[in-house]
Every structure is written in C-alpha cells, then in structure tokens.
Amino acid sequence: MFPSPAMLFLYPLIYTFSGICFLVFVVYQYLVRKLRFHRPKNFPYKGQVPNPAAKGKKAVVCIGDSITHGNVSANYVDMLERWMGEDFFFYNAGVNSDLTYTVLDRLEAIIAAQPDFVTLLIGTNDVNATVSKASLKKYYQFHKITPGALPDFESFQQNYVEIVRQLKTQTKAQIAVLSLPVMGENLQNEANLKADVYSEFIKTLAANEQVTYLPVRERMKDFLKSHPKKLSYEYKDTIKLMYLSVIKHELLGQNWDKIGLSHGMDLTQDNLHFNTRGAAMIASLVEKWLKQ
Structure with a gap:
C-alpha cells in the first residue's frame, strides 16, 4: 500500500521538525x-x-561567582594571569550562580590551597535572589540555597562575615574584598540600589576586619555616570539576555564585546556579566593591590 500524496508531503516536514527538536535538545x-x-x-x-x-x-x-568563573563573560582572572603570571599563580574559585551560602560550603578547599592572597567578589546573586521570584526559583533549582531558606540582607551579612573570618583565622593570606559590580547599567534600578547597600556593608566590614577594600562598584558607577546613554533593555530582561548572549557566543562565535554593543551596553552584555572593559576594571584593581 502506497502512502497518500498528503503523507508524502508531511514526511519531510516531520523529519525536519524532529531534527530541529533534537538539535534544540x-x-x-x-x-x-x-x-x-x-x-x-x-x-x-x-x-x-x-x-x-x-x-x-x-x-x-x-573567590566568586560567574563573574569570576568567566565562562559566560570576559574572564578577569585570565587577564591577571596574562599580566602577572610570572610572579603569581592564580586559582580561579569562581562558580556560576554562587551565593555567599555556597561559597561557605566550599571554603575548605580554598583554605587547603594555602594561598598567599585571596580576593572575594561575591554577593551579586544574593542581591539578585531578592529582586524577582523567577531568579529565586532558579537558585533553588540549582541547589544554591537550602529549601526554605530565604536570602535577605541579614543572611548575606552573616555569611560574608563568616567567610572573611574563616579566611583570616585558617590561612595566612592577605585578603581583599571587592564591592559588588553594577547590576545593569541603569544605576537607579532596584538591583543596583540594593547592591549599593550591600557594598557599603562590605566596605565597613573591611575596615572593621582590617582587610583591603577594592572599589569595583565605585569605579564602574563613575564610568557609567560619565558616559550616559539611553538603554535598550532593563534589568527585568536579564535572564533573557543572559541566554541570548551565551547562544550568540557559543553558536555564532561572537565575542562578549560585540554582544554587549549589540545590546546597547558599555560594560556588560546581559546586565550581570562583563565585557573586556568591565572585566579589566576588576582585574586592574586586583593587579594594583598585588603589586603593592
């Protein structure tokens, strides 16, 4: 029995659709x-x-999250290795989507590395988890937060203090804590206003614990204030922009700078992760501290 003309027409479409679904998967x-x-x-x-x-x-x-990990953005740790690799060995202890909770859970391995210097850039995801229910749900799904725990400013403070004190008491390392980078290039959005408060706490803690404070946030804000522009995207578009940026980078071969320009941004490509200019702002502050 021969297939009908309609089925002969549908077979290629079915195979094509199945192939597309498999490729997407x-x-x-x-x-x-x-x-x-x-x-x-x-x-x-x-x-x-x-x-x-x-x-x-x-x-x-x-130590840090995806900003330090550097596989969905320009990598400031790799920059430091290129600039200072003759005299310093750089461990990259960045993990995508990490919060202060998860850094505490893996601090033992960091201490065991017997570092001479430690930089701590963490808190962006702690802030992000308080901004939207969709973001909070993602951290639960990725097992970054214990079920039932609700991230807030108080838990961030407690976790951050514990991280710094464990590093101080269990290593001989000199420690630098970094203020949070900008979260989107609209400095008046909810995430950035919260990040201002979190960063002020980090600065106060640095003074109280007698560790070095590196003003990443202040440097980025100064740049954005001196280069005002109309933005094409708001902070609510972050998750969409993040996946779009990764697809453009991985599948289309575009670099992070080109992606950021296509999204109308000067320092980031998706509000959270940084192009070469943004990553270099972080790296140059660390470089200056290490040289001192």
Whole structure:
C-alpha cells in the first residue's frame, strides 16, 4: 500500500521538525552543562594538594561567582594571569550562580590551597535572589540555597562575615574584598540600589576586619555616570539576555564585546556579566593591590 500524496508531503516536514527538536535538545543540554557543571582552569577542588604549577610563585585565590568563573563573560582572572603570571599563580574559585551560602560550603578547599592572597567578589546573586521570584526559583533549582531558606540582607551579612573570618583565622593570606559590580547599567534600578547597600556593608566590614577594600562598584558607577546613554533593555530582561548572549557566543562565535554593543551596553552584555572593559576594571584593581 502506497502512502497518500498528503503523507508524502508531511514526511519531510516531520523529519525536519524532529531534527530541529533534537538539535534544540542537544544545544540546551550543552548550555546547561556549561552554566551549571563546568569549572574554570586551576579550580581548587576539595582534597586537592596545592597545584605544582604554583611552586616558586605567590598563590592567589580569586573567590566568586560567574563573574569570576568567566565562562559566560570576559574572564578577569585570565587577564591577571596574562599580566602577572610570572610572579603569581592564580586559582580561579569562581562558580556560576554562587551565593555567599555556597561559597561557605566550599571554603575548605580554598583554605587547603594555602594561598598567599585571596580576593572575594561575591554577593551579586544574593542581591539578585531578592529582586524577582523567577531568579529565586532558579537558585533553588540549582541547589544554591537550602529549601526554605530565604536570602535577605541579614543572611548575606552573616555569611560574608563568616567567610572573611574563616579566611583570616585558617590561612595566612592577605585578603581583599571587592564591592559588588553594577547590576545593569541603569544605576537607579532596584538591583543596583540594593547592591549599593550591600557594598557599603562590605566596605565597613573591611575596615572593621582590617582587610583591603577594592572599589569595583565605585569605579564602574563613575564610568557609567560619565558616559550616559539611553538603554535598550532593563534589568527585568536579564535572564533573557543572559541566554541570548551565551547562544550568540557559543553558536555564532561572537565575542562578549560585540554582544554587549549589540545590546546597547558599555560594560556588560546581559546586565550581570562583563565585557573586556568591565572585566579589566576588576582585574586592574586586583593587579594594583598585588603589586603593592
């Protein structure tokens, strides 16, 4: 029995649709693994002895989230390695979507690396989790927050103090804490206003604990204030922009600077992650501190 003309017409469409669905599934799985499970070069794993490549160099551990991890943005740790790699060995202890909660959970591995210097850039996701229910749901799904726990300014303060004090008492490292980078280029959005408060706490803590404070936020805000422009996207577009940026980078081969320009942004490409200019602002502050 021969298929009808209608079925002969539909077969190619069915195969094409099935192929597209399979391709979308493969791409989605790849992006999920890249965002959730990938770890950066020279990541300090639990139970790992200090990296042999660090021998004869000062060891620096850069602690943070995706901004430090650097696989969905320009990588400021890689910049530091290029600039200062002859004298310093850089551990990249950045993990995508991390909050202060999860940094505390993996602090043992960081301490075991026996660093001479530590930088701490964490809190963007703590703020982001308080801005929208969709963001909060994502952190629960990614197991970044214990079910039932509700991130707020008080929990951030407690976690941050504990991180700094453990680093002070369990390592001999010199410590620098960094204010939070801008969260979108509209400095008056809810996330940025909250990040101002969180960063002021970090600055006060640095003085009280006698550790170095690096004004990342202040530097970025000064730049944006001196380069005002009409923005094409608001902070509510962040999740959409983040996935769009990763697709443009991974599938179309566009660099983060080009993506940021296409979204009408000067420092970021998706409100949270940074292009070369934004990453260099972070790296240059760390570089100056290490040289001192």
